[in-house]
Amino acid sequence: xxxxLLRRVGWSLFTIWAVVTLTxxxxxxxxxxxxxxxxxxQARPADVARxxxxxxxxQPIGVRYVRYMSGLVSFGPPPADxxxxxxxALGPVRIDLGxxxxxxxxxxxxxxxxxxxxxxxxxxxxxxxxxxxxxxxxLAAMRRHSVLDWGTxxxxxxxxxxxxxxxxxxxxxxxxxxxxxxxxxxxxxxSAERLHSAVLPALTLGLFGAAYYxxxxxxxxxxxxxxxxxxxxxxxxxxxxxxxxxxxxxxALMPLVTVVGLSMGGLVGGxxxxxxxxxxxxxxxxxxxxxxxxxxxxxxGVVLLFSTVVVLANLLVDLSYAxxxxxxxxx
Amino acid sequence: xxxxxxxxxxxxxxxxxxxRCLLLLLLGCEAKVxxxxxxxxxxxxxxxxxxxxxxxxTDVRSLDAATAFDTASxxxxxxxxxxxxxxxxxxxxVPQLAESVDPSADGKRYTFTLRRGVLLHDGAELTxxxxxxxxxxSLHVKTPCPVPSYYERIVGYAAYHDGKTASLxxxxxxxxxxLTIDLTEPDATFLHVMALPIVAPLCKSAGKVYDxxxxxxxxxxxPFKVDRYENGQIIRLVRHDGYWQKGKPYxxxxxxxxxxxxxxxxxxxxxxxxxxxxxFSEADSTLFRKSPAWQGHGEWEPSLTTAGSFMNTEMPPFxxxxxxxxxxxxxxxxxxxxxxxxxxxxxxxxVPEIIIPSEPxxxxxxxxxxxxxxxxxxxxxxxxxxxxxxxxxxxxxYLAIIDSYSGQAAEVYKQHLEQIGIRIRIxxxxxxxxLAKSSRxxxxxxxxxxxxxxxxxxxxxxxxxxSSGAIQDEESQNAAxxxxxxxxxxxxxxxxSANRGERLALYRQAEAIVAREAPWATVYGYRYFELxxxxxxxxxxxxxxxxxxxxxxxxxxxxxxxxxxxxxxxxPTTTLxxxxxxxx
Numbered sequence: 001x002x003x004x005l006l007r008r009v010g011w012s013l014f015t016i017w018a019v020v021t022l023t024x025x026x027x028x029x030x031x032x033x034x035x036x037x038x039x040x041x042q043a044r045p046a047d048v049a050r051x052x053x054x055x056x057x058x059q060p061i062g063v064r065y066v067r068y069m070s071g072l073v074s075f076g077p078p079p080a081d082x083x084x085x086x087x088x089a090l091g092p093v094r095i096d097l098g099x100x101x102x103x104x105x106x107x108x109x110x111x112x113x114x115x116x117x118x119x120x121x122x123x124x125x126x127x128x129x130x131x132x133x134x135x136x137x138x139l140a141a142m143r144r145h146s147v148l149d150w151g152t153x154x155x156x157x158x159x160x161x162x163x164x165x166x167x168x169x170x171x172x173x174x175x176x177x178x179x180x181x182x183x184x185x186x187x188x189x190x191s192a193e194r195l196h197s198a199v200l201p202a203l204t205l206g207l208f209g210a211a212y213y214x215x216x217x218x219x220x221x222x223x224x225x226x227x228x229x230x231x232x233x234x235x236x237x238x239x240x241x242x243x244x245x246x247x248x249x250x251x252a253l254m255p256l257v258t259v260v261g262l263s264m265g266g267l268v269g270g271x272x273x274x275x276x277x278x279x280x281x282x283x284x285x286x287x288x289x290x291x292x293x294x295x296x297x298x299x300x301g302v303v304l305l306f307s308t309v310v311v312l313a314n315l316l317v318d319l320s321y322a323x324x325x326x327x328x329x330x331x
Numbered sequence: 332x333x334x335x336x337x338x339x340x341x342x343x344x345x346x347x348x349x350x351r352c353l354l355l356l357l358l359g360c361e362a363k364v365x366x367x368x369x370x371x372x373x374x375x376x377x378x379x380x381x382x383x384x385x386x387x388x389t390d391v392r393s394l395d396a397a398t399a400f401d402t403a404s405x406x407x408x409x410x411x412x413x414x415x416x417x418x419x420x421x422x423x424x425v426p427q428l429a430e431s432v433d434p435s436a437d438g439k440r441y442t443f444t445l446r447r448g449v450l451l452h453d454g455a456e457l458t459x460x461x462x463x464x465x466x467x468x469s470l471h472v473k474t475p476c477p478v479p480s481y482y483e484r485i486v487g488y489a490a491y492h493d494g495k496t497a498s499l500x501x502x503x504x505x506x507x508x509x510l511t512i513d514l515t516e517p518d519a520t521f522l523h524v525m526a527l528p529i530v531a532p533l534c535k536s537a538g539k540v541y542d543x544x545x546x547x548x549x550x551x552x553x554p555f556k557v558d559r560y561e562n563g564q565i566i567r568l569v570r571h572d573g574y575w576q577k578g579k580p581y582x583x584x585x586x587x588x589x590x591x592x593x594x595x596x597x598x599x600x601x602x603x604x605x606x607x608x609x610x611f612s613e614a615d616s617t618l619f620r621k622s623p624a625w626q627g628h629g630e631w632e633p634s635l636t637t638a639g640s641f642m643n644t645e646m647p648p649f650x651x652x653x654x655x656x657x658x659x660x661x662x663x664x665x666x667x668x669x670x671x672x673x674x675x676x677x678x679x680x681x682v683p684e685i686i687i688p689s690e691p692x693x694x695x696x697x698x699x700x701x702x703x704x705x706x707x708x709x710x711x712x713x714x715x716x717x718x719x720x721x722x723x724x725x726x727x728x729y730l731a732i733i734d735s736y737s738g739q740a741a742e743v744y745k746q747h748l749e750q751i752g753i754r755i756r757i758x759x760x761x762x763x764x765x766l767a768k769s770s771r772x773x774x775x776x777x778x779x780x781x782x783x784x785x786x787x788x789x790x791x792x793x794x795x796x797x798s799s800g801a802i803q804d805e806e807s808q809n810a811a812x813x814x815x816x817x818x819x820x821x822x823x824x825x826x827x828s829a830n831r832g833e834r835l836a837l838y839r840q841a842e843a844i845v846a847r848e849a850p851w852a853t854v855y856g857y858r859y860f861e862l863x864x865x866x867x868x869x870x871x872x873x874x875x876x877x878x879x880x881x882x883x884x885x886x887x888x889x890x891x892x893x894x895x896x897x898x899x900x901x902x903p904t905t906t907l908x909x910x911x912x913x914x915x
Contacts, residue, residue: 036806037766040400042478043477102393186564
């Protein structure tokens with residue numbers, strides 16, 4: 001088990017390194033000049049050249065890569081001029097993602113500010129996905145070939161097909177503009193306001209995933225409800241909800257857990273659009289701005305964070321098999 | 332039996348809900364705008380108080396005067412940082428923090444005498460030392476200022492900017508409230524660049540060298556100071572009570588929501604959650620402008636831009652002057668403008684109307700298809716528009732920017748050019764790619780060209796984009812790679828002249844060269860429509876400064892009326908919500 005764990009952690013680290021390196025190369029070989037974007041279209045060539053030198057963009061790509069990677073994780077005390085320090089320190093470990101070209105703030109600071117809003121929406125969206133997905137799937141499976149089942153299948157098809165920008169705009173129009181139940185956009189200042197504001201982006205993201213989960217649980221449940229042990233449980237006189245939720249649903253959740261891990265990337269991708277629509281100050285909004293403005297350090301920081309989250313989520317999914325499935329634990 | 336009843340119920344309820352949701356969506360999507368909230372009270376008088384709320388589509392990257400140089404930042408900087416000189420309501424340069432500005436007879440020395448008693452946001456009195464320190468901070472070798480070379484004619488600039496000297500030789504303090512700035516040569520644009528926020532006087536907390544943390548707590552001598560600044564969310568300015576203009580500003584505070592989508596801005600504006608708006612979608616702009624209820628509450632912002640198409644004079648086929656002229660004659664500018672009526676205005680000359688108004692006989696390019704066909708023949712590519720034979724035999728790639736009007740305009744050019752035998756293939760790329768490709772020598776034959784005035788002087792439309800000095804192998808701002816000795820000479824003479832009449836005559840000659848040689852086909856200018864609530868007074872679009880809302884004031888009684896109207900406006904939707912609930 002320990003060997004398996006070490007292998008998995010090793011592969012995870014390699015995956016993160018590969019993603020970061022690939023992103024660095026792609027960003028740096030594009031025929032674009034971040035110094036020109038920073039300076040603006042009207043800046044004179046001499047001024048653009050000066051900015052390029054200040055940012056170290058006049059160095060060969062290999063030098064820039066080594067400089068970036070060597071600064072990424074370091075150990076020891078902060079530099080003497082701590083005012084200019086752009087690293088995040090965790091004890092002796094220092095993580096330095098550089099300084100945003102355009103916002104001129106340390107990337108770790110920008111990510112640190114953007115992460116809590118994204119987590120809030122992400123957790124709520126995940127809750128919506130799983131709750132709606134599990135409930136809808138079970139209901140459809142129990143009433144198979146009914147209007148409810150067909151309606152669920154049809155709705156999930158729409159949910160999967162509709163892009164988040166469409167769902168987001170419709171929800172905003174309906175629930176915020178017409179019915180005035182939620183704020184149109186923004187983050188709010190108090191915890192209550194933030195939770196209130198998070199509902200629409202979370203619904204937008206959650207409904208997309210929920211449609212997929214509903215189908216998954218439905219199909220899984222249909223198969224499971226035909227199993228012998230379910231028939232036995234019913235024969236023993238157990239109530240239907242006990243049979244469904246205790247015996248069938250628990251087993252149906254196995255593939256759901258796998259998909260939750262794999263769908264973290266999708267959740268993150270959806271957040272990029274959703275956060276922009278609802279002016280939610282999370283990682284998604286930060287990413288869009290960074291990509292549009294070619295803010296290299298922020299793009300690299302976001303990719304590093306996302307790849308770490310996705311890789312860790314998948315690692316946790318693998319490990320959670322052992323908890324959910326006694327057969328895996330025993331083996 | 333129970334199961335059957337459930338199915339029917341579910342089907343029935345589902346159907347009803349679907350119909351209701353559809354109706355609700357359709358009801359909400361009507362193509363009209365709500366009337367303004369409340370009324371404009373004619374007897375309202377200017378009074379202090381109130382918060383003006385507005386929004387930006389983009390984020391504001393920085394509020395450090397030395398580094399922020401985009402449109403969004405500029406609007407806020409004009410409220411935080413007063414400068415030595417600024418523009419009056421007619422776009423004329425006037426002293427602001429300076430009490431007087433005296434240029435020497437040879438135009439190489441400017442003496443600024445500062446107002447006494449001007450308090451910075453930190454409570455300290457403004458002195459000449461603050462001015463010199465702020466200029467040196469912005470032009471320092473370590474400061475990531477985007478446009479330091481605008482000040483390259485200050486004596487000692489090169490040595491100071493390269494880090495070879497500790498101070499800027501040409502800026503000398505001649506008293507606690509007086510300083511002189513020496514130039515290497517006369518420069519008619521010098522006061523314009525002194526009106527930019529780059530050299531605005533800053534508090535001592537800004538330091539002598541650039542420090543990136545200053546952007547989060549900017550400090551200057553403007554009528555407002557920063558209370559809250561969160562990237563991507565909000566900027567809140569509050570009144571600077573020690574402001575040197577007694578009784579000003581009127582507003583207690585101004586709030587910008589940052590990064591707000593234009594449709595959300597519209598929803599909030601209709602609801603009364605925003606007091607001023609500028610970034611409309613095309614459809615919304617038209618709706619508001621056509622609405623009788625909104626007449627008198629909005630105005631067009633003057634255009635300080637020129638856009639069209641550059642033609643690379645070093646690359647075939649546009650190394651052929653007649654072919655360039657054919658293009659300039661072939662484009663129907665009015666038709667291009669009609670694609671986005673109001674916002675886009677036909678413009679046949681390089682310098683916008685607000686800077687040099689047209690007069691009969693003023694040199695400009697014209698739409699004349701017959702002449703275009705003659706130019707095609709002179710170029711060696713005669714075209715028969717009836718039989719559709721002849722013309723330039725190859726397709727020409729045209730570079731435009733994705734998600735911008737440049738792409739739409741290119742579609743119209745394509746139609747026009749086909750009629751004279753030129754076929755273009757539109758290539759849409761992102762903004763950074765466009766900048767990189769269009770500025771590289773021998774790379775792009777034809778593409779979108781656009782320029783926004785840094786300051787309202789004709790020189791800003793010629794020197795950076797069409798002079799020989801602006802040509803480089805990489806990062807060339809002269810995308811047409813147009814080199815004309817006569818034009819270069821005229822531009823230098825115009826820059827050095829202090830005589831307005833002489834300068835205008837020289838720029839008229841420069842415009843004639845552009846019209847004749849056609850390195851650009853100048854086609855249109857872009858402008859914004861601004862709208863404000865009836866209770867907002869004291870604001871009109873400024874000819875130079877974007878969203879110059881420093882003198883705006885709010886009729887608070889009028890806003891209270893609006894608050895009641897807003898409650899009434901929300902009632903129907905609430906009723907609709909209740910109805911939906913009742914039907915459930």
